[in-house]
Amino acid sequence: MTYNVRIRPDAERDIEDAAQWYELQRQGLGHEFMDSVEQTLNRISENPSLYPVVHRDSRRALIRKFPFGVHYVVTGDSVVVIAVMHVRRDPRRWKSRT
Helix, strand or coil: CCCEEEECHHHHHHHHHHHHHHHHHCCCHHHHHHHHHHHHHHHHHHCHHHCCEEECCEEEEECCCCCEEEEEEEECCEEEEEEEEECCCCCHHHHCCC
16 A cells, blocks of 8 residues: 655755755755655655654654654555754754654
8 A cells, every 4th residue: 555645845845955056065965855755755655664753753864965854644545744953953843842
């Protein structure tokens, strides 16, 4: 079963901000980040229970090649992405979104 993935507006902004930052560091790196996020979202949609619970019922999938995690919750047949954050950021930033 493939789960539907919904990305909250705050998480969309997280992704856009990080991609823009990476693109400023090196041309094309922002696109690489976006591709890695997309691959991670695809893996989550195929098997959301693969990744560990990190807070209440929120899970985190690490993004390959980048120090970011996708924080999400599973509700029925959907996955709701609540944040995409650098792993060194204060966890209270994304926990407040749950």
